[in-house]
Amino acid sequence: MLLFHGTNEDALEGILxxxxxxxxxxxxxxxxxxxxxxxxxxxxxxxSTAPVAGKGGDPVSFASGWPARRFKPPRPGYxxxxxxxxxxxxxxxxxxxxxxxxxxxxxxTIRQMLHETSLVESGQEDESGWRPFASWxxxxxxxxxxxxxxxxxxxxxxxxxxxxxxxxxxxxYRDPVLPEDxxxxxxxxxxxxxxxxxxxxYWGISSEQERERRRKAIVSKxxxxxxxxxxxxxxxxxxxxxxxxxxxxxxxxxxxATYAPFQSFLRSLxxxxxxxxPPSPVLKPYILPLTKSHGATLPQQQQIAVTLRAVAAHTQHxxxxxxxxxxxxxxxxxxxxxxxxxxxxxxxxxESALPHSWHPKYCQQFSDSDLKLPDRQILADAxxxxxxxxxxxxxxxxxxxxxxRPSRRKGETLAAKLWTITHAMRSEYSGKLILR
Numbered sequence: 001m002l003l004f005h006g007t008n009e010d011a012l013e014g015i016l017x018x019x020x021x022x023x024x025x026x027x028x029x030x031x032x033x034x035x036x037x038x039x040x041x042x043x044x045x046x047x048s049t050a051p052v053a054g055k056g057g058d059p060v061s062f063a064s065g066w067p068a069r070r071f072k073p074p075r076p077g078y079x080x081x082x083x084x085x086x087x088x089x090x091x092x093x094x095x096x097x098x099x100x101x102x103x104x105x106x107x108x109t110i111r112q113m114l115h116e117t118s119l120v121e122s123g124q125e126d127e128s129g130w131r132p133f134a135s136w137x138x139x140x141x142x143x144x145x146x147x148x149x150x151x152x153x154x155x156x157x158x159x160x161x162x163x164x165x166x167x168x169x170x171x172x173y174r175d176p177v178l179p180e181d182x183x184x185x186x187x188x189x190x191x192x193x194x195x196x197x198x199x200x201x202y203w204g205i206s207s208e209q210e211r212e213r214r215r216k217a218i219v220s221k222x223x224x225x226x227x228x229x230x231x232x233x234x235x236x237x238x239x240x241x242x243x244x245x246x247x248x249x250x251x252x253x254x255x256x257a258t259y260a261p262f263q264s265f266l267r268s269l270x271x272x273x274x275x276x277x278p279p280s281p282v283l284k285p286y287i288l289p290l291t292k293s294h295g296a297t298l299p300q301q302q303q304i305a306v307t308l309r310a311v312a313a314h315t316q317h318x319x320x321x322x323x324x325x326x327x328x329x330x331x332x333x334x335x336x337x338x339x340x341x342x343x344x345x346x347x348x349x350x351e352s353a354l355p356h357s358w359h360p361k362y363c364q365q366f367s368d369s370d371l372k373l374p375d376r377q378i379l380a381d382a383x384x385x386x387x388x389x390x391x392x393x394x395x396x397x398x399x400x401x402x403x404x405r406p407s408r409r410k411g412e413t414l415a416a417k418l419w420t421i422t423h424a425m426r427s428e429y430s431g432k433l434i435l436r
Contacts, residue, residue, distance in 0.1 A: 001371045002422060003047040003082040003378055006062030008075040012391060015080055016433055020045045020383035035108035035340075036363045037093035037379040044093070047378040049371060051079055051392075051418035054098030057377035060414065063394055074397035081389040081422055083429070086368055088387060094363040094379040095370045101377065103357040110307050113289050114141040117336060120256075120266070121284045130284075134271045139336045140289055142327045144311045146262045147286075150255050151308065158309045160301040167251035167301070170287060175246035177227050184300060187247050190222040191240070198238050251300065252285040265324060313353035322347075389425050390434030392418065 005020055014021075024042040033041040048057050058066075063077030084091070096104060117139050123132040148158075156162050174182060197218055205211045215237075219226055227246060229236065236242040256262045263283075288304060315323060326346060330337045344360045356362050363379075371378065394404045406412035425434045 001049075001084045001086075001368065002426070003049060003084055003371070004051045004053075004059040004422075005045070005047050005080040005082065005383075006059030006064075006077065007080060008063065008065065008077050009397075010075055012078055015388070016391065017385070019385040019388060020047075020080065020082070022382060025382065033108075033379070035111055036096060036104060038361075038364065039093055039379070043381075044379045045381065045383055047082060047380060047383070048098075049376040049378065050374050050415065051422065052413075052415040053377070054101075054375045057096075057098045057101065057375075060394065060418075065397075076393060076397050077395040078391045078393050079418065080391050081425055082383055082387055083389050083426060084371070084383070084387055089368060089371075091381045091383065092366070092371070092378055093381070095366040096363050096377040096379070097373075098375045098377055100357060103355070104363065106303075106306075107310075107357045110303075110310065111340060114139065114144060114307070114311075115336060115340070116140055116289065118143060118286065118289065120286070122266070122282065123284070124282055136266060136269055136271065138327070139331050141311070141336075142331050143286055144307060145315055145323065145327075146256065146259075146265070147253060148308055148312045148315065149261065150259055152312075153259075153261075158305050158312065160305045163305050163308070164301050166255055167253055167288070167304070168285070169249060170252045171247075171249045172290075173246075173248050175227050177225050178247055179223065182224075182247060184249055186222065190218075190224060191244055193222075194218050194243070195240055248290065249300070250288050250290050251304065252287045254285040256286055257283040265327075268324075268328060310354060310358060313358075314347070314349060317350050317353075318347050388433065389422075389429045390436065392421055392425075392436045394418075 007015065022043050022045050024040075027040045027042045029040045029042075031040050033039065033044060037044060046057065048059050050059075052058060052060050059079050060077075063079055065074060065077065117137045120136045120138055120143070121132045122134045123130055125131070150156075151158065151163075151166075154166075156166060169184070174180070194215075198215060202211050202215065205214070226237070226243065230243060230246070231237060233242075326338075340360070349358070349360060351359050370376065392404075394400060399405075400414075404414070404417060406414050406417055421436055425436060428434060
């Protein structure tokens with residue numbers, strides 16, 4: 001099975017001596033890749049089933065220097081050609097369709113957030129301020145389950161515009177140079193326009209003055225001013241994390257304060273610190289956790305609606321008492337005493353109720369034929385040198401090499417040219433690495 005990996009000249013020598021190796025093979029951190037492959041990102045090698053592929057898994061993009069091209073001097077780019085035999089399938093941990101990559105990353109981010117805990121506090125307001133009487137740590141999964149029940153009991157659809165009626169915007173941080181009346185919708189629209197330009201079109205403009213003029217025009221178009229430390233730093237003004245973090249927000253939900261079923265559930269739990277349930281309790285609003293995807297990010301209210309629909313599909317077919325027993329026994333602590341594998345063992349998912357991006361270990365269930373499908377990312381262990389045919393040099397660091405660049409006049413495509421070279425390499429290979 002032919003697979004491809006994009007890299008540059010700096011890494012080529014090591015690959016041709018030792019094969020494809022992950023940065024830190026022993027790393028077992030449960031990061032965002034764990035949901036895909038049961039492995040951490042730095043312990044994996046990433047490949048593709050095609051030399052030209054879709055978003056997030058294109059070997060040509062990586063060979064051309066993405067995503068760090070604008071921060072590092074350009075280096076010649078190569079595509080490593082791998083011929084993986086069927087008996088080496090044990091090296092592969094996951095197969096992800098690139099077209100669904102954003103969905104998978106979004107689900108992974110939501111799962112991680114739902115497995116974390118939030119503090120629920122009951123108390124009273126007096127002249128000295130908020131006085132807590134009782135508190136509990138509950139997983140966001142448990143709290144979202146109760147939010148789902150609240151919506152069902154109050155006939156609130158799991159749609160962004162309906163959810164908006166029970167949530168209150170809570171601005172967590174706004175840089176002082178940004179307008180006080182800045183809204184999330186306005187900020188998100190600005191970020192989309194700005195990073196669409198600086199991520200792509202900016203680098204195709206030869207004049208530095210013209211590039212900067214057009215970049216600043218987008219900022220001005222939205223009536224904004226970026227902080228001086230952003231404008232003066234060559235990294236920050238192209239970094240989405242640096243700029244997006246200058247205005248962030250979430251939403252809070254105050255409905256639990258008057259929702260009797262939830263209060264009854266709280267009364268059945270041990271109270272943190274041994275306090276008693278107060279006679280006239282007031283529950284602090286539930287501050288919904290922020291979620292940030294590694295792929296496309298949905299607007300916050302839409303993300304909340306998607307999350308509630310997923311929680312409902314996971315729980316509506318399960319008797320309420322079974323769920324509450326699980327939460328009482330394994331949830332009411334600062335760190336939840338369960339993982340997703342244990343959840344699905346206890347409560348098998350009705351897979352017909354959810355997209356397959358939510359199905360347990362979906363990406364980890366594959367066959368040899370999946371590695372022959374176009375536009376798939378492959379997450380694997382180290383690829384030994386004996387499975388590598390060779391490398392195709394495709395760029396000089398700035399431009400495609402003449403014999404690689406497709407001719408539009410002749411109707412050529414980059415993918416077709418690279419496949420032709422790959423098949424020729426495979427037919428010539430006799431145990432010695434081939435460089436093209």
